[in-house]
Amino acid sequence: MKENWYDRHLLAYVLDLMCGLKSVSKQRAKVVPLAHGRVLEIGIGTGLNMPHYDRARVNKITGVEPSLQMHHLAQKRIDNAGLKVELVGLSAEKLPLADASFDCIVMTYTLCSIADPMAALKEMRRVLVPGGELFFCEHGRAPDEAVRRWQARLQPAWGCIAGGCQLGRNIPLLITQAGFELRNMEAAYGDGPKPLAYNFWGEAIAPVPA
DSSP: OOOOHHHHHTHHHHHHHHHTSHHHHHHHHHHGGGOOEEEEEEOOTTOTTGGGSOTTTEEEEEEEOSOGGGHHHHHHHHHHHTOOEEEEOSOTTSOOSOTTOEEEEEEESOGGGOSSHHHHHHHHHHHEEEEEEEEEEEEOOOSSHHHHHHHHHHHHHHHHHTTTOOTTOOHHHHHHHTTOEEEEEEEEEOSSOGGGOEEEEEEEEOOOOO
C-alpha cells in the first residue's frame, strides 16, 4: 500500500511522542532489562527501548523495523546507549534470519500494528532457540465490554493516526495460538483512556521439542 504524506513525514514523530510517554516507559522497564545474550527486538521503532537494556546481559541486538523513516531516530538512541545493534529494515512476518539464532526476543507495543500477527509470531518462534524467551509488553483487548465497544468505535480513526495500530487484539490468545507457552503474564489498565491503555506484559517460552 502506497504511503501518504502523513505516513512519510509525520508518523514516526507522532509514534515517538505517544510511545515515549512516561507511563509507557514504565511498562517497557518491566520487561526489557530481562533480555540477554543474542537479542531480537521486533519493531524497534525509534529506539525507545535502548535505555532499558542491561548492557552487562546483552551480547548483540538485531532490531527489525520495516518503517525506514524511523531508523534515523532509532540510530541516535542506539549511539547514545552504546549497544551493539544491527537494524534490519524488513517486516517481522518473514524474517531473513536463521532458525534458532536468538536467545530471546523483545517485543513492546508492536504486535498491535503488524498486519499478520500470527505469521510474525510463528517466525519469532522459528528464530528462537528451543526454550528461548519472548519478553513482551503490549496493549490490546480490554476485559470490560463497555471498553471493548469504545475500542471498536475508535478503531477506524485510531488506525489512521497510529500507523495501523489495532486496539482490540487479544494478545495472550495470539501468543499461545502461535505455539508459545505463557509464563508470568500480567494485565491491567495503565494511565490514559481505557480503550487505549489495557496492557499485557510478561514472558512466553518457545517449546522444546520432545
